[in-house]
Amino acid sequence: MEPVKIRIFSMIKDESGESQTTEQSYAGMMTERSGKYYVMYQEDAQSGLEGTKTTLKWDQNRVIIMRNGTVDHRQEFAQGYKDKSLYQTPYLKIPLLTHTRYLYTYFRKGKWHLEMEYTLYHGDAPYGEMKLLIEIEGM
Structure with missing residues (x-):
């Protein structure tokens, strides 16, 4: 296991067209x-998932995000793939569907880049258009 820095940039555009961008570092x-590559880190209060361990698993064609702790969730991304999942908190279970439109994983200049664009559905209703960029760099 090697120590790494992780930066996550996320953008969501909701059904009304409003966009929100966040950046987190771990x-x-x-x-x-x-x-296959694996990265593990602990979520913090900034993410709203404090007490949750997140594992990223990827290869050239697929990215899987697994969360265990205060939140349990497994989300899989692959070009054109529709992933049904259950986002579980201590209080409720939320059925989600992730439809990946774009996925690109590459290693350049000492840094991994995991790029995903997808539509997230809550039940049958679209929740928003999402873009996610995860950068992973050795320390």
Whole structure:
């Protein structure tokens, strides 16, 4: 396991056309096994998920985000893929559908880039258009 810096840039455009952008930074650990990469880090109060461990798993064609703790959720991204999942908190369970339109993972200048664009649905209703960029760099 090697220590890494993780920066997450997210943008959501809701159904009314309003956009919101956030940036978060974490320290975590990274490893590679059988051609797949893994990064683990602890969420903080800024993310609203304090007490949750997040694991990123990816290869060239797929990114999986797994959260365990105060929130349990597994979300999978692959070009054209529709992922049904259940976002579980201590208080409620929210059915979600993630439809990935764009996915690109690459390593350049000592840094991993995981880029995703997707539509998130809550039940049958669109929740918003999402863009996510995750940068992972050795420390």
